Amino acid sequence: MSETLTPTTGDKATATGILLEDVTKRFPGQDKPAVGGLTMEIPRGSIVMLVGPSGCGKTTTLKMINRLIEPSSGRIILDGEDVTGIDGDQLRRGIGYVIQAGGLFPHMTVAANIAVVPKMLNWDKDRIQSRVDELLELVSLDPALYRDRYPKELSGGQQQRVGVARALAADPPVLLMDEPFGAVDPITRQRLQDELLHIQSELNKTIVCVTHDFDEAVKLGDWIAIFDEGAQLVQYDSPERILANPANEFVENFIGSGAGLKQLTLTRVNEVELASPITAGIGDLASDTLSRLQGAGEQNAVVLDERERPIQWLSRRQLSRLDRHTDAVDPKLPVISEQSTLNDALDTMLVSSTGAALVTGPRDRFLGLVTVQTVMEAITAANDAAQQGSSSAPVGLNSGGIRRGTETDGQAAVQDDAGAAAGQGTR
Numbered sequence: 001m002s003e004t005l006t007p008t009t010g011d012k013a014t015a016t017g018i019l020l021e022d023v024t025k026r027f028p029g030q031d032k033p034a035v036g037g038l039t040m041e042i043p044r045g046s047i048v049m050l051v052g053p054s055g056c057g058k059t060t061t062l063k064m065i066n067r068l069i070e071p072s073s074g075r076i077i078l079d080g081e082d083v084t085g086i087d088g089d090q091l092r093r094g095i096g097y098v099i100q101a102g103g104l105f106p107h108m109t110v111a112a113n114i115a116v117v118p119k120m121l122n123w124d125k126d127r128i129q130s131r132v133d134e135l136l137e138l139v140s141l142d143p144a145l146y147r148d149r150y151p152k153e154l155s156g157g158q159q160q161r162v163g164v165a166r167a168l169a170a171d172p173p174v175l176l177m178d179e180p181f182g183a184v185d186p187i188t189r190q191r192l193q194d195e196l197l198h199i200q201s202e203l204n205k206t207i208v209c210v211t212h213d214f215d216e217a218v219k220l221g222d223w224i225a226i227f228d229e230g231a232q233l234v235q236y237d238s239p240e241r242i243l244a245n246p247a248n249e250f251v252e253n254f255i256g257s258g259a260g261l262k263q264l265t266l267t268r269v270n271e272v273e274l275a276s277p278i279t280a281g282i283g284d285l286a287s288d289t290l291s292r293l294q295g296a297g298e299q300n301a302v303v304l305d306e307r308e309r310p311i312q313w314l315s316r317r318q319l320s321r322l323d324r325h326t327d328a329v330d331p332k333l334p335v336i337s338e339q340s341t342l343n344d345a346l347d348t349m350l351v352s353s354t355g356a357a358l359v360t361g362p363r364d365r366f367l368g369l370v371t372v373q374t375v376m377e378a379i380t381a382a383n384d385a386a387q388q389g390s391s392s393a394p395v396g397l398n399s400g401g402i403r404r405g406t407e408t409d410g411q412a413a414v415q416d417d418a419g420a421a422a423g424q425g426t427r
C-alpha cells in the first residue's frame with residue numbers, strides 16, 4: 001500500500017482526476033488556516049462528496065480547485081497538469097461549477113445562460129444552439145418550452161437543472177458542485193439527485209460536491225471525505241465502509257442514528273433484479289388482461305401508454321369492471337426511477353401500501369417492479385459487501401496544517417487506517 005501513499009509524481013497525478021497536494025489556505029486575519037496541509041486524490045470519473053461541520057473548509061477546498069480561491073501554498077494538479085500557476089479564467093472555462101439555486105444570471109434567458117462558456121470559447125451560433133437544446137434534453141427540460149424563459153419564470157428545481165446544464169456546456173471533464181440541491185424541497189432534491197446520477201452514468205465526469213446532507217453524500221458519492229475544522233480529513237472512504245466502520249466517534253456522530261437504514265441508500269434500483277408483471281396497452285380488452293393475470297397467478301397488471309410509460313396499475317377486481325383499457329393516467333401510481341435508491345423505493349412502497357413500486361428508465365419507459373422482498377434481500381447483500389469490500393480508498397491526509405508537514409507525518413496519518421484518511425494521526 002505504501003507506494004500509493006505519496007502522490008507526488010507526475011505518473012501518479014496522471015492516474016488521478018484531481019490531486020490536491022499539501023494545499024493550505026490562510027485567510028488574512030484568521031489565526032488558523034481554513035484548509036491545513038490537505039493532500040487528497042480525486043479519482044478520475046468518480047463522485048467525491050465533501051462533508052463536515054459548518055466552517056470546516058469544504059467550500060474553500062472546492063474553490064481552490066478552480067482557483068476562485070487562491071491557495072496560500074501547495075499544488076493543484078488536474079489530469080496530470082499542475083494548474084496552480086496558470087491563468088485562473090482560462091482554468092475555470094474548463095471546469096464546470098454549480099452553486100446553490102443554479103446561480104443563473106437573472107437578466108439572461110435560459111439559452112443565454114447555458115451559452116456563456118461556449119460563447120467565450122467562440123463557438124459558432126449553430127453549434128451553440130444545438131448544444132443548448134441537447135443540454136436541456138439532458139436535464140429533462142423541453143427545449144421548446146424553456147430555452148427562451150428567464151430564470152424567474154422557472155421553479156427552484158428547474159433553475160438548478162439549468163445550472164447543471166450551464167456547467168456542462170463546454171463538456172468539461174471536471175464538475176464542482178457547492179450544495180447544488182440545498183435550496184429545493186425534498187422531493188425535487190431526490191429527483192435532481194437521480195438525474196445527476198443518470199447524467200454521470202452517461203458522461204462519467206470527475207465530480208467534487210459539497211453537501212451538508214450526509215444521506216446525500218451516501219447516495220451520490222463513490223467516495224466521501226469527512227472533514228473536521230481546517231479541512232482535517234477524518235475519514236476518506238467509500239460510503240459502505242464509512243457506514244460499516246466509522247473511523248471514530250466524530251464520524252459516528254456525523255453519520256447520526258440509523259446507520260443500518262442508511263445502507264438502503266447505498267443500493268440503487270438498477271442494481272437489483274426487477275420483476276416483470278403482466279402489462280397491457282391502451283385499447284386492449286380488460287378481459288384478456290384478466291385471463292392472462294389468472295393464467296400467471298398474479299394479482300395486478302400494469303397499463304402502458306403508446307410510449308411504454310406506466311399509466312395505471314389495476315387489480316383483478318378493477319379489471320373485471322372494465323371493458324377496454326383507457327388512456328387515463330393514475331396520478332397516484334407508485335413510480336420510481338431506476339436511479340432511485342432502495343430507500344426511496346421503500347418510501348414509495350410504504351406511502352402507496354402496495355408492497356411494490358413501478359420502475360421507469362430513460363424517457364419514463366417502464367422497466368419492471370421492485371418489491372419489498374427484493375429490498376430485504378438487497379440489505380443483506382449490501383451488509384455482506386461492506387464487510388468484505390477490499391478496493392482501496394484514494395489517498396487523503398493532512399500534513400499538519402500550521403507546521404508544514406513532513407513525509408513522516410503524512411505516512412503515519414494514512415497507515416493508521418488502510419489508506420483511508422485519519423488526520424488525527426497528525427493533530
Ligand SMILES: Nc1ncnc2c1ncn2[C@@H]1O[C@H](COP(=O)(O)OP(=O)(O)OP(=O)(O)O)[C@@H](O)[C@H]1O
Nearest residue numbers: 027028030034052053054055056057058059060061
Ligand atoms: N473570504 C474569507 N475571508 C476570511 N475567512 C474566510 C473567508 N472564506 C471563508 N473563511 C473562513 O474559512 C473557514 C472555512 O470556510 P468554508 O466556507 O470553506 O467552510 P464550509 O465548510 O464550506 O462551511 P459551510 O458548511 O458553513 O458552508 C471558516 O472559518 C470561514 O469563516
